[in-house]
Amino acid sequence: MTLASPQPDIAVIGGGNAALCAAITAAEAGARVLILEAAPKPYRGGNSRHTRNFRCMHRGPLGPLTDSYTEEEYLADLMKVTGGKTDEGLARLAIRSSEECLPWMEAHGVRFQPSLSGTLSLARTNAFFLGGGKGLVNAYYRTAEALGVQVEYEAAVTHLEIHDDRVTHIDYTQNGETRRISPKSVVVASGGFQADTDWLARAWGPAAKNFLIRGTPYNRGVVLADLLEQKVEQVGDPTQCHAVAIDGRAPKFDGGIVTRLDCVPFSIVVNKNGERFYDEGEDVWPKRYAIWGRLVAAQPDQVGYVIIDAKSLELFMPSVFPPIKADTLEDLATKMGLPPAVLAETVAEFNAACGDTSGFHPTELDGVSTTGITPPKTNWARPITEPPFYGYSLRTGVTFTYLGLKVDERAQCSIGNRPVSNLWAAGETMAGSILGQGYLAGFGMTIGTVFGRIAGKEAAAHAN
Amino acid sequence: MQTEFLEEARRQAEICNACRYCEGYCSVFPALHAERAFSDGDLTQLANLCHNCRGCYYACQYTAPHEFALNLPQALANVRQDSWEEFAFPRAAGQAFQKSGLRIALATVLGFALLIWAMLSLASAGGEGFYAVLAHNTMVAIFLPAFLFPLLSLAISLRRYWRAVGAGPLRFSDLRGGFAAAANMRNLNGGHGDGCNFEDEDRFSQGRRFAHQAVMYGFLLCFAATSVATLMHYLLDLRAPYPLWSLPKLLGLSGGLLLTLGCIEMIRLKLRADPELGASGATSGEFGFVALLGFVGLSGLALYGLGQTPLMPAMLALHLGAVLAFFLLTPFSKMAHGFYRLAALTADAQKKREVAR
Ligand SMILES: Cc1cc2nc3c(=O)[nH]c(=O)nc-3n(C[C@H](O)[C@H](O)[C@H](O)COP(=O)(O)OP(=O)(O)OC[C@H]3O[C@@H](n4cnc5c(N)ncnc54)[C@H](O)[C@@H]3O)c2cc1C
Ligand code: SF4
Ligand code: SF4
Numbered sequence: 001m002t003l004a005s006p007q008p009d010i011a012v013i014g015g016g017n018a019a020l021c022a023a024i025t026a027a028e029a030g031a032r033v034l035i036l037e038a039a040p041k042p043y044r045g046g047n048s049r050h051t052r053n054f055r056c057m058h059r060g061p062l063g064p065l066t067d068s069y070t071e072e073e074y075l076a077d078l079m080k081v082t083g084g085k086t087d088e089g090l091a092r093l094a095i096r097s098s099e100e101c102l103p104w105m106e107a108h109g110v111r112f113q114p115s116l117s118g119t120l121s122l123a124r125t126n127a128f129f130l131g132g133g134k135g136l137v138n139a140y141y142r143t144a145e146a147l148g149v150q151v152e153y154e155a156a157v158t159h160l161e162i163h164d165d166r167v168t169h170i171d172y173t174q175n176g177e178t179r180r181i182s183p184k185s186v187v188v189a190s191g192g193f194q195a196d197t198d199w200l201a202r203a204w205g206p207a208a209k210n211f212l213i214r215g216t217p218y219n220r221g222v223v224l225a226d227l228l229e230q231k232v233e234q235v236g237d238p239t240q241c242h243a244v245a246i247d248g249r250a251p252k253f254d255g256g257i258v259t260r261l262d263c264v265p266f267s268i269v270v271n272k273n274g275e276r277f278y279d280e281g282e283d284v285w286p287k288r289y290a291i292w293g294r295l296v297a298a299q300p301d302q303v304g305y306v307i308i309d310a311k312s313l314e315l316f317m318p319s320v321f322p323p324i325k326a327d328t329l330e331d332l333a334t335k336m337g338l339p340p341a342v343l344a345e346t347v348a349e350f351n352a353a354c355g356d357t358s359g360f361h362p363t364e365l366d367g368v369s370t371t372g373i374t375p376p377k378t379n380w381a382r383p384i385t386e387p388p389f390y391g392y393s394l395r396t397g398v399t400f401t402y403l404g405l406k407v408d409e410r411a412q413c414s415i416g417n418r419p420v421s422n423l424w425a426a427g428e429t430m431a432g433s434i435l436g437q438g439y440l441a442g443f444g445m446t447i448g449t450v451f452g453r454i455a456g457k458e459a460a461a462h463a464n
Numbered sequence: 465m466q467t468e469f470l471e472e473a474r475r476q477a478e479i480c481n482a483c484r485y486c487e488g489y490c491s492v493f494p495a496l497h498a499e500r501a502f503s504d505g506d507l508t509q510l511a512n513l514c515h516n517c518r519g520c521y522y523a524c525q526y527t528a529p530h531e532f533a534l535n536l537p538q539a540l541a542n543v544r545q546d547s548w549e550e551f552a553f554p555r556a557a558g559q560a561f562q563k564s565g566l567r568i569a570l571a572t573v574l575g576f577a578l579l580i581w582a583m584l585s586l587a588s589a590g591g592e593g594f595y596a597v598l599a600h601n602t603m604v605a606i607f608l609p610a611f612l613f614p615l616l617s618l619a620i621s622l623r624r625y626w627r628a629v630g631a632g633p634l635r636f637s638d639l640r641g642g643f644a645a646a647a648n649m650r651n652l653n654g655g656h657g658d659g660c661n662f663e664d665e666d667r668f669s670q671g672r673r674f675a676h677q678a679v680m681y682g683f684l685l686c687f688a689a690t691s692v693a694t695l696m697h698y699l700l701d702l703r704a705p706y707p708l709w710s711l712p713k714l715l716g717l718s719g720g721l722l723l724t725l726g727c728i729e730m731i732r733l734k735l736r737a738d739p740e741l742g743a744s745g746a747t748s749g750e751f752g753f754v755a756l757l758g759f760v761g762l763s764g765l766a767l768y769g770l771g772q773t774p775l776m777p778a779m780l781a782l783h784l785g786a787v788l789a790f791f792l793l794t795p796f797s798k799m800a801h802g803f804y805r806l807a808a809l810t811a812d813a814q815k816k817r818e819v820a821r
Contacts, residue, residue, distance in 0.1 A: 042529060049525045052485060111656040113488030130656055131523025132485030138522060138666040256525050258482040258532075318500050320482040 008034035008150065009463040011170055011183040012456075013157045013223055015039065016046030017133070017445055018427025019189035020140035021452025022459065024108060026187075027147035029460035034183070035149060036172050038156040038190070038218045043254075045137035046191050047215035047400065047428065048448065050256040052133065053126040054105070055442030056098045063102050064112040067124045071095050074125075078440055085436025093409055094434060094443075097450040102127060105449065109139030126442040133445075155179075157223050160186065162230045166421050184422060185459035188413070189452060191428045192401035193221020194241060195253065200398070203238040210302035212246060214397045217253040224429060227405060232423075233414045235406035236432025241398050242439050243293030248303055248393030249321050261392055262316035264292060265380045266362070267306040268350050269394065271299040274333065274342030276350065281369065281379035290439060297396040304394035305336055307347065309386040315362045323390035332389045349373060351383035400444070404432040411455040422462055424455035465504065465550050469542040473507045476539045479532055486520040488655040491645070492540070493520075495812055498819065509629040511543035512808035515652065517660030517672070518741050541743035548804065551628070552796055553620040561796035563745070565752025572793060573759065577785030580606075584777055600697070603784070610791045617795040622807050631811040632818075641813025646806055652676065663736045672733055678726030680802075682761060685719025705771070713768075720765045727758025753798035760786045 008031075012023045015037025023033045037044050057074050058065050074095045078086060106112070111130040114123075122128075129136045145151065152174060159171040169182040193199050195217045200208035228234050250259035269280050269292075278295050296304040313323075326332035329347055333340035353370035360368050360382055369378045405413050405425040413423045413430075427448035434447060477496055480486065487493045492513045499506055518537050526532035545562060552558025561568055583602065626634075654660050658668035693712040696702040706712050731754050739747060763783035770779050794800060 042527065111658070113655065129485075130488045131519065132483075132525065134525045135485075135523040142667060251531055254525075254530060256483075257485070258479055258526075314500060318478070318481045320479055322478075 008032045008183050010185045010459045012187045014189035015044045017048035018448035018452035021449050022187045022426050022456035023144050023149045025453045025456030026460040027149045031460040031463050033149045035151045036155040036157050037153050041153045049134040049137050053128045053442045054445040055126050056102050057095050064127050069125050081438035081440050082436050090434045094450045098446045101449045108143045110136045159226050167423050184463040186423050187455045187459050188425045189427045190223045191219035194398045194401045196220040207302050211396045211398050212250050213253045214399050231415050233406040236402035236404050238403040240402040242400050243396045243398045245292035245296045245394045246397035247321050248395040258320040266312035266315050267308045269304050269306050274339045279375045281377040293396045296394050306392045308390050309384045311386045323392050325388050325390050327387050332391050336391050347384050354381050354383045357382045400428055402432045405430045407433050410458050411451045424459050426451040426455040465546050469546050470504050473539040473543045474502050476536050477502050489519040505629045507543055508547045511540040512804045514540040519654050519661050522661045522666040537741045545743040545746045551621040551624040553617045558796045562749040565749030569752040569756040572789035573786045576788040577781045580784050581781040610788050614794040618803050625807050638810050638814040642810030645809045663733050675726050675729035678722045682719045682723030682726050685715050689716035720761045723761030727754050730754050760790050
């Protein structure tokens with residue numbers, strides 16, 4: 001055990017968006033700040049480096065955002081996705097503060113771009129980072145280092161010792177050594193536990209071993225588990241995670257955004273037995289996108305297979321892996337490891353149930369549906385007839401977990417009803433305090449930015 | 465063209481097309497997003513739209529050690545470099561220069577300098593100033609072909625380029641679009657006005673943009689100085705040497721300074737930049753070119769400074785040798801990139817017009 005020196009005023013655990021917002025804010029308040037980031041430098045930035053946008057309230061045009069997006073509308077959108085499972089006070093705080101975040105982000109080096117061609121519907125509500133989340137993370141590291149923030153990479157925190165409502169010291173490992181520091185204030189911003197598949201499997205059952213993790217392999221919930229064990233107040237449900245259906249060939253970790261598949265509405269989806277199991281035309285992106293993660297997770301071996309034909313190939317965003325292609329359905333089935341006869345039968349049955357397709361409209365709910373089969377396809381139901389045929393495999397891709405640390409409006413953690421006097425949490429690790437279930441695009445970065453800044457400010461005030 | 469370069473660029477372009485995070489950085493990405501599959505010609509066009517600012521590399525979540533191992537600046541630089549070799553006329557000259565540009569530049573300069581030196585010593589021309597050592601007509605006889613050959617060569621190359629990328633008949637509005645994009649150097653500002661990531665990892669800076677600007681305007685000023693002097697010579701019968709407050713001198717001096725300093729800064733930036741993000745095996749060609757260009761400027765300034773001393777004939781030979789080498793090597797050196805970029809931007813403008821229709 002070595003004592004790291006010099007001792008910082010504030011230790012920030014994690015190196016993603018929330019951690020950086022906290023570190024910058026604390027350093028600007030005059031504190032000596034140390035960031036402990038588990039990942040090596042090329043992988044710094046956690047899940048934040050995979051993000052693309054930030055959801056922001058605004059009363060008039062603001063930066064890249066058009067029109068206005070009011071607190072009430074934002075809250076209503078959040079209520080819709082969470083089914084009311086949210087702490088309204090904290091939610092309003094996050095929403096209201098998001099408006100001042102955008103100029104703050106710009107002032108600290110983040111650059112935004114005009115909204116992407118494919119996602120115009122988000123131009124009003126979401127600001128897109130130029131170069132994506134890694135660009136944002138890079139800008140924050142530059143800013144933080146210019147403010148004197150010290151960054152340690154490959155520094156994985158293993159334990160926070162809590163005595164009498166106070167964190168007395170932190171242990172972390174680096175270069176095979178265990179080091180101990182005793183900062184005055186501690187900010188935890190180390191994300192969720194989704195990269196620990198054993199933990200996922202304990203919560204979800206063994207099926208979770210087949211899940212792919214869309215983000216960083218470093219968010220293993222080590223600090224979260226350590227704090228929960230010491231009775232720090234928890235929030236959220238361990239069995240809940242945000243999962244989407246992604247390309248089954250994606251890497252186990254860190255596949256990020258490119259592994260998403262947008263072709264489901266124009267397809268039929270079968271399981272490994274060649275049978276359909278859900279209405280592929282239920283809703284438009286992004287709602288549909290999110291439900292399919294769970295649907296696939298419930299199928300044998302946690303896999304699904306999307307089947308489309310030539311006429312649908314160009315209707316969705318290009319995907320990172322080319323589709324599997326064959327001239328007949330039987331060949332396609334063989335190539336994909338599906339029973340050929342069953343697949344042909346399933347497609348024939350589906351095709352027979354399709355009716356008038358003249359109203360087909362790829363970008364809206366068009367009501368072009370099947371009759372007489374279960375499950376039905378309620379929109380975009382066109383027979384799969386035109387060779388070549390294409391297929392993609394689907395797996396469940398976990399975005400984040402909901403179990404986390406409960407915080408108050410000052411981002412402070414507590415044990416029972418008493419605050420831990422020098423412990424704050426920000427970002428995904430406390431997002432469950434606001435987001436009980438569901439997900440609102442761009443809200444993760446909002447929570448991280450808002451609560452990162454609050455945590456940084458409070459931690460600095462405590463240290464001074 | 466080398467298929468492994470094209471394959472690698474295609475693989476990476478497909479990943480970018482599924483990601484699209486870098487859309488705002490430069491004109492490569494909007495052009496890329498317009499396709500679903502990439503032909504060799506598409507990749508050549510994308511590669512020539514890229515100016516290696518490296519913004520997309522540092523912003524990419526898929527760079528090595530990630531298994532996708534994205535390095536788009538290098539993938540495009542390799543295709544670009546390769547395309548220049550492919551389109552060069554004569555082809556062998558292009559290949560040679562990419563491989564050993566520094567040596568070729570040096571050898572050419574010295575060769576020409578010796579040649580001119582020999583001519584100087586053989587004939588005393590009986591003029592004034594420089595013309596006392598080299599007759600004006602001799603100079604024209606040497607430089608006119610050296611000026612016309614590169615133009616012809618470049619014209620052939622650009623025609624090859626135009627065909628390879630599958631661009632249609634040229635319209636005036638396309639040209640206007642291409643020149644407009646080139647003139648305001650829109651792409652050099654990084655899409656956000658902070659510049660590029662050339663010298664110090666992910667830090668944005670205007671360094672390369674300013675250095676590039678200095679080189680370009682320095683070159684244009686020198687070119688203008690020569691042109692003005694030629695006009696004065698033929699139309700007004702005003703012969704060199706010109707006084708300090710004359711147009712050729714003012715243009716030449718300011719241009720020479722800008723050119724020399726710009727090239728020095730370019731070399732400094734290149735030395736600081738990560739070579740892994742540029743074309744593999746083209747370092748010699750790139751340094752050779754910048755060094756040659758800088759030497760044209762520097763020897764011009766030296767000639768001016770030493771014009772009244774016994775060193776003048778030697779300096780004259782060196783400077784003229786450098787200028788001659790520069791012109792003759794233009795189609796094969798990095799100088800050609802300006803022409804290809806203009807062609808790429810023009811083809812891009814044409815594509816946009818067709819899409820808009
Ligand atoms: C593919 C993908 C796309 C997404 N797109 C968006 C989007 O567009 N908009 C949006 O708002 N949200 C998006 N999200 C969600 C978003 O990524 C998160 O909400 C947000 O990044 C959380 O930020 P954070 O700082 O809390 O955590 P992270 O950015 O994940 O940072 C956690 C950090 O903690 C470090 N760490 C973990 N354990 C330890 C330890 N023991 N010791 C030291 N350090 C440790 C990690 O290395 C990491 O750097 C996306 C998520 C994914 C996976
Ligand atoms: S360079 Fe990387 S971040 Fe940028 S578009 Fe390509 S894959 Fe995406
Ligand atoms: S290196 Fe710069 S110019 Fe080239 S593709 Fe990337 S962002 Fe565009």
